[in-house]
Amino acid sequence: MSEKSISAAEWQVMRVVWAHSGSTSNYIIRTLQEGFDWQPATIKTLLGRLRKKGYLEMEKIETTYHYRPLMSEEAHLNEQIRLLLDSMCSTKHAYLVQEILQAGQFSQKDLVAIENRAREQKKLAPERVACHCLKGQCTCGCHR
Numbered sequence: 747m748s749e750k751s752i753s754a755a756e757w758q759v760m761r762v763v764w765a766h767s768g769s770t771s772n773y774i775i776r777t778l779q780e781g782f783d784w785q786p787a788t789i790k791t792l793l794g795r796l797r798k799k800g801y802l803e804m805e806k807i808e809t810t811y812h813y814r815p816l817m818s819e820e821a822h823l824n825e826q827i828r829l830l831l832d833s834m835c836s837t838k839h840a841y842l843v844q845e846i847l848q849a850g851q852f853s854q855k856d857l858v859a860i861e862n863r864a865r866e867q868k869k870l871a872p873e874r875v876a877c878h879c880l881k882g883q884c885t886c887g888c889h890r
């Protein structure tokens with residue numbers, strides 16, 4: 747389990763900082779208030795927590811505070827994906843991907859890239875996926 751995991755609200759704050767590195771707290775507050783019913787004090791609390799978790803750094807330039815990401819969006823997404831995959835039986839990874847395909851939004855170009863990736867993976871894929879679960883957590887049928 748990652749100690750660095752962040753809440754859904756903290757994630758929304760990070761999206762502003764990822765999109766606009768060096769944002770001031772006023773800019774972050776204004777941006778988020780367009781879509782969320784959050785008070786400035788709440789957003790400042792979230793910024794403080796993200797600093798403690800090492801997700802961003804704060805720099806004071808003259809009288810204003812500027813925020814910069816220390817964790818990249820890509821690294822964060824990869825960590826979340828890894829966490830999700832590690833939390834379930836490996837025989838259910840295909841279910842996860844199919845549900846994402848069903849629920850997500852993809853362009854023609856995206857789907858071609860996904861098809862190509864699946865074709866590449868198929869060359870190396872085993873006949874059956876091996877399970878690494880605890881016996882009592884799994885229903886795959888491999889555990890005696």
Ligand SMILES: [Zn+2]
Nearest residue numbers: 835877879884
């Ligand atoms: Zn399993």
Ligand SMILES: [Zn+2]
Nearest residue numbers: 877879884886
């Ligand atoms: Zn199993």
